[in-house]
Amino acid sequence: MSMEVSSGGLAPPGAAEAPRAVPSRAGTLSHPANWRRAASHVASVVAPVALPLLLLGLVASAWEAMAVALHSPLVPHLPEIGKELARIFRGGHFFGEMAVTLLRVGAGFTIAFAVAVAAGIAMGRQKTVAHFLEPAIIVGLTVPGLVWALLCVIWFGIGLTGAAVAVALSIAPALLLNILQGVRAVDAELLEVAAMLRLPLRKRLACLWLPSLMPALLGGARLGLSLAWKVVVLVELFGLSSGIGYQLNSEFGAQNVAGVIAWTLGFAAVMGVLEYGVLAQLEHHLMRWRRTAQV
Amino acid sequence: MDRASRGLPLLISRLDKDYAGKAGPRPVLRGIDLEVEAGAFITLIGPSGCGKSTILRLVAGLDRDYSGSIRVGEAPIRGPDLSRGMLFQEHRLFPWLTVRQNVALGAFHCGLAPAAVDALVRELLERVGLAHAADLFPSQLSGGMAQRASIARTLAGQPRLLLLDEPFSALDAFNRLALQLELERLWQRTGITMILVSHDIEEAAYLSDRIVVLEADPGRIRTVVENPLPRPRDRVSPAFNAIKARLFEALHVDTGAPFAVPTDPAPEEAIP
Numbered sequence: 225m226s227m228e229v230s231s232g233g234l235a236p237p238g239a240a241e242a243p244r245a246v247p248s249r250a251g252t253l254s255h256p257a258n259w260r261r262a263a264s265h266v267a268s269v270v271a272p273v274a275l276p277l278l279l280l281g282l283v284a285s286a287w288e289a290m291a292v293a294l295h296s297p298l299v300p301h302l303p304e305i306g307k308e309l310a311r312i313f314r315g316g317h318f319f320g321e322m323a324v325t326l327l328r329v330g331a332g333f334t335i336a337f338a339v340a341v342a343a344g345i346a347m348g349r350q351k352t353v354a355h356f357l358e359p360a361i362i363v364g365l366t367v368p369g370l371v372w373a374l375l376c377v378i379w380f381g382i383g384l385t386g387a388a389v390a391v392a393l394s395i396a397p398a399l400l401l402n403i404l405q406g407v408r409a410v411d412a413e414l415l416e417v418a419a420m421l422r423l424p425l426r427k428r429l430a431c432l433w434l435p436s437l438m439p440a441l442l443g444g445a446r447l448g449l450s451l452a453w454k455v456v457v458l459v460e461l462f463g464l465s466s467g468i469g470y471q472l473n474s475e476f477g478a479q480n481v482a483g484v485i486a487w488t489l490g491f492a493a494v495m496g497v498l499e500y501g502v503l504a505q506l507e508h509h510l511m512r513w514r515r516t517a518q519v
Numbered sequence: 520m521d522r523a524s525r526g527l528p529l530l531i532s533r534l535d536k537d538y539a540g541k542a543g544p545r546p547v548l549r550g551i552d553l554e555v556e557a558g559a560f561i562t563l564i565g566p567s568g569c570g571k572s573t574i575l576r577l578v579a580g581l582d583r584d585y586s587g588s589i590r591v592g593e594a595p596i597r598g599p600d601l602s603r604g605m606l607f608q609e610h611r612l613f614p615w616l617t618v619r620q621n622v623a624l625g626a627f628h629c630g631l632a633p634a635a636v637d638a639l640v641r642e643l644l645e646r647v648g649l650a651h652a653a654d655l656f657p658s659q660l661s662g663g664m665a666q667r668a669s670i671a672r673t674l675a676g677q678p679r680l681l682l683l684d685e686p687f688s689a690l691d692a693f694n695r696l697a698l699q700l701e702l703e704r705l706w707q708r709t710g711i712t713m714i715l716v717s718h719d720i721e722e723a724a725y726l727s728d729r730i731v732v733l734e735a736d737p738g739r740i741r742t743v744v745e746n747p748l749p750r751p752r753d754r755v756s757p758a759f760n761a762i763k764a765r766l767f768e769a770l771h772v773d774t775g776a777p778f779a780v781p782t783d784p785a786p787e788e789a790i791p
C-alpha cells in the first residue's frame with residue numbers, strides 16, 4: 225500500500241484540508257500595498273452612501289437651475305418644494321396617508337404573492353396547468369393597470385377590497401412570470417436528492433423550493449411593489465378619499481405643482497427605505513450561502 | 520445489526536430499458552441479468568453510453584419505466600427508499616444549508632427524535648472527518664470535503680445497499696485514493712452491499728470482488744471478471760496488474776504492452 229491513512233474507517237487523510245479562508249493580512253501600515261488596501265476599504269464603506277447622495281445633489285441642482293432659467297410657476301424652486309414637504313409632514317399628516325396607501329398595497333401584494341407562488345409551482349411542474357393558465361398571464365400582462373383600477377372601483381366601490389383586488393390583478397401576472405422562470409430553473413439534481421431522501425412535501429418546500437425560488441421571489445417582490453404603487457395611486461385617484469393618490473389629485477386640482485412634487489418625494493423616500501432597509505437586508509441574509517465571485 | 524445481515528442482495532433479471540427518442544424508442548439496456556449477493560462489492564464498468572448509470576438509477580427507483588424484474592432484498596422496487604442510498608458524481612449538497620443541516624436531512628425520513636438526529640449527525644461528521652466544518656456552507660468546502668459530507672448524508676439514512684455513480688471521478692488523484700480506501704473500510708466494517716459505476720479500471724480492480732464489463736448500443740453485459748485478490752490489496756503487485764490487464768482486454772483497450780497480456784490472475788506466489 226503506497227498510502228498511509230489513519231485507522232478508524234472514514235477518517236480523512238485530509239484533516240489538514242482547511243476550509244477556504246481569506247488569507248490573513250499581516251504586515252505593517254507603512255507598506256504601500258497596505259495603504260492601497262486601506263484606501264479601498266474606506267472607499268467600499270463610503271461609496272454606497274456617497275454616490276447615491278451625489279446623484280441626488282446633481283438632480284436637485286439641475287432642477288433648481290431649470291427653475292431659475294424658466295421662471296415659471298410650473299417649475300417651482302427648491303425652497304417652495306421644501307415648504308410643501310414641511311407642510312405635509314407637519315402633524316403626521318403624511319404618515320397617516322402613507323399608512324393608508326401602504327395597507328392597500330400590502331393587502332393586494334399579499335394576495336398576488338400567494339396566488340403567484342402556488343400557480344407558479346403548479347405551472348412549472350405540470351404542463352397541463354401551464355397550458356391552461358398561460359393565456360391568463362398574457363392577457364393579464366397586456367391589460368393596463370388603469371383598466372383594473374377603473375373596473376375595481378366600479379365593481380367593489382370605495383374601500384379596501386377594491387384597491388387590494390386592483391393591485392393584486394395588476395401585479396400577479398408579472399409576479400407569476402418571474403416565479404415560473406424560477407421554478408423552471410430549480411436544480412433537477414437536487415430534486416432527485418429530495419426524492420432519494422424521501423423528504424415529505426413540507427420539508428421539500430422549506431429546504432428545496434423556497435430557497436431555490438428565493439431570487440425569483442425577491443426579484444418579484446421588487447417588481448410587484450413598484451407596479452403596485454402605480455396602480456394604487458390610480459384607484460385612490462378615481463374612487464377613494466384618502467391615501468397618497470387622493471392627496472396627489474387634490475394638489476393637482478389646486479394647481480399646486482410643489483405639492484404634487486412633495487407628496488411624490490415623500491412616497492419615493494418611503495419606498496427607498498423599504499428597498500434598502502428591508503428588501504436588501506432580507507436578501508443579504510437569505511443569500512448568505514452564495515459564494516460571490518472574486519473577479 | 521451485525522455485519523452479515525446489514526447488506527441487501529440485488530437480483531436483476533431480463534432487464535430491458537428504452538429511452539424515448541425522436542425516431543421512436545432507443546434501446547439503452549438489453550437482457551441484463553445480474554445477481555449480487557448481500558454484502559458484496561461489485562463494479563459496473565464500460566464505455567459511455569453502455570447504460571451503467573441507468574442501471575443504478577433503476578435500482579435507486581428514480582426511473583420506473585423498464586421491463587424485466589429488479590428485486591432488492593425480498594421486495595420489488597417501488598420508488599426511492601432510504602435502504603438504497605445513492606452517491607452521485609457531484610456532491611449534490613443543498614447549497615443554502617450548512618454541512619450539519621445537509622447531513623441531518625439524510626436522516627429525516629427515519630423518524631428519529633431531534634436529539635438522536637443530532638447525535639447521529641455528530642457521529643457521522645466525526646467519522647468522515649468533517650466535525651470542524653459542520654457549520655460551513657457547501658460553497659466553502661473543497662471538492663473532497665463536499666463529497667465526504669455527501670457520504671455522511673447518505674449514511675445518515677442507514678442504507679443497506681449503496682449505489683455509487685462515479686462518486687470520486689471529479690476529485691483529484693490524492694482525494695480519490697483516500698476516499699477509495701475509506702469506502703473499502705466502511706464496506707468492511709458495515710457489510711453494506713456496494714454497487715459502483717466507474718470509468719476507472721484501477722478503482723474497479725482495487726475495490727470490487729467482481730467487475731461487470733458492459734458494452735454499448737444497446738447496453739448489455741459483455742463479461743464478468745472475478746477479483747479474488749485478498750485485502751488489503753496492493754495496487755502495484757503483479758497479481759493486481761494481472762486483474763487490470765484482464766479488464767483492459769475485456770474493454771478492448773490497447774495498453775501498448777509489447778507482450779500478450781495474461782488472461783488469468785498471476786498465481787499468489789508471484790507476490791513477493
